[in-house]
Amino acid sequence: MASEKKARGRFRQADREALYALALALANLAWWYLTAYGLGAGPVESYRYILGFPAWFFMSSIVGFILFAILAAAMVRFLFKDMPLDDGKGASW
């Protein structure tokens, strides 16, 4: 079928959105890993503290949470598109 080769419009956009979501999850994993083990791997005596928390924890679990919640919001705001989910009248499904 010719039309499906193109997979235009909604499905192409939906596939792109799925990839963005996966990429953001991987970015989150990277941030989480690098801040936690990058700042927290040394001996506890050498820790710096931010607002009472060890710096590794503050960066990975608190800043990471806020940052990626904002990035997720930005992702749906700028990269996700509004589209009808119904096929509309005359669809043969």
Place this chain on the structure above:
Amino acid sequence: MKADMTLLAPVIAYLAAMYGLALWSNRTLARSSDFMEEYFLGSRTMGGLVLAMTLVATYTSASSFIGGPGVAYSMGLGWVLLAMIQLPTAWLTLGVLGKRFAIIGRRIGAVNINDFLWARYRSKAVVFFGSLSLILFFIAAMVAQFIGGARLFESLTGLDYHLGLTLFALSVVLYTTVGGFRAVALTDTIQGFVMIAGTVAILWGTIAAGGGIDAIMETLRQTDPALLSPFGPKNFIAKPYILSFWVLVCFAVIGLPHTAVRCMGYRDAKSMHRAILIGTFIMGFLMLGMHLCGVFGRAVLPELTVGDRIMPEITLHVLPPLWAGLFLAGPLAAIMSTVDSQLILASATLVKDLFVRYGRPGEPLPATAARTLRRAGFATTALLGLIVFAASLKPPSLIVWINLFAFGGLQAAFLWPLVLGLYWRRANGPGALASMVTGLGSFFFLSVYVKRFLGMHVIVPTLIAALVVFVAVSLATRAPDEATLAPFWVD
């Protein structure tokens, strides 16, 4: 511990609200022209807030409120780090299953996961295997949640275990049966707010009781410096293990049927966008807040030994009774919102399989069947709920055992058939079936006999094996025909 009415008041007020929502949903149901769509999926009308709340509340269960913080108490900040790995769940589940799933779900009239598998793979064996594992794992998981809730109820109020179990288990069964999916989603929303309020209250109370975060951290450092490191005491939280947790509690959550079904129940694209935004904030807040309570609690009440007793003890120690009651409602809410979702989906699966699919697969139902379906829907939900309730009163050891495998087992069975079914044209019925059997089989085998695989949780080798088998068998057998694929690929 003596029963305290102040403690019970928030719980009772809250159960009353659940009944109210169920009755209201039942009126919507009575007016609805399509019983199956309304009862099992709320006619796909969820807005952003409700979708976010029901997704997060369904996912957060007793373990997030009781078990997890209990481990954080003995492991320190490293366990909070582990819990925060779940942050992407909302955007990952909604985003990866995505609008494709929502569009296709509408086209094929799917109200549960097996409807999707049936339309995509046209294999009775896949659907049968899917139904069997779904119902088995759900029943075991629901029983375990009920038992956890009843124990919590007993320890906080001093009232009899069986009274607590009866009170809240029957409440869940009743409101789910009467109100269907709409009641489930709406009560999940209330339950989500209760969880947030509970988390705020206990976190605030614990910080105050510990004399501020600086003082708490200092106490912890004197107790055991390892509590402040990402590795925990005795390097318990090893890196390969924590990284494999990303697969178990983050990536593979896409395959959990009770969260996946929500991804075809929203009203429009905007609702999905809003749900990603709200859901991510709530998920992060609940996970961070609850697990921090466990860690901070170590500085406030250093002498506790039994993990599951820690959150109730801290609650009673730091909060006045009315607030403690609100917190008690928090984990009960987490439990109820998980069980109600599993109950309605298990019922949808049974009703569809028993009365629709195996009756006349693929054909629309005659109008006379509407009444039969309506009765079958209510009866199946109530009956399933009562079976779970009865099993919770005197849990058979087999059920307790099965529950150990429920979370990973559901992922092993459903993740690839869902994801590859959506994104890989060549995926076919034999491939899906072989993958489900391999996934479940190897998950059982590895969990029992191997425990850890190269230092990782066994979900990792399980999912790899299930993926390899899926691809190999699909390629070795015939490609699905164009007519089957059309609803999934023609835009």
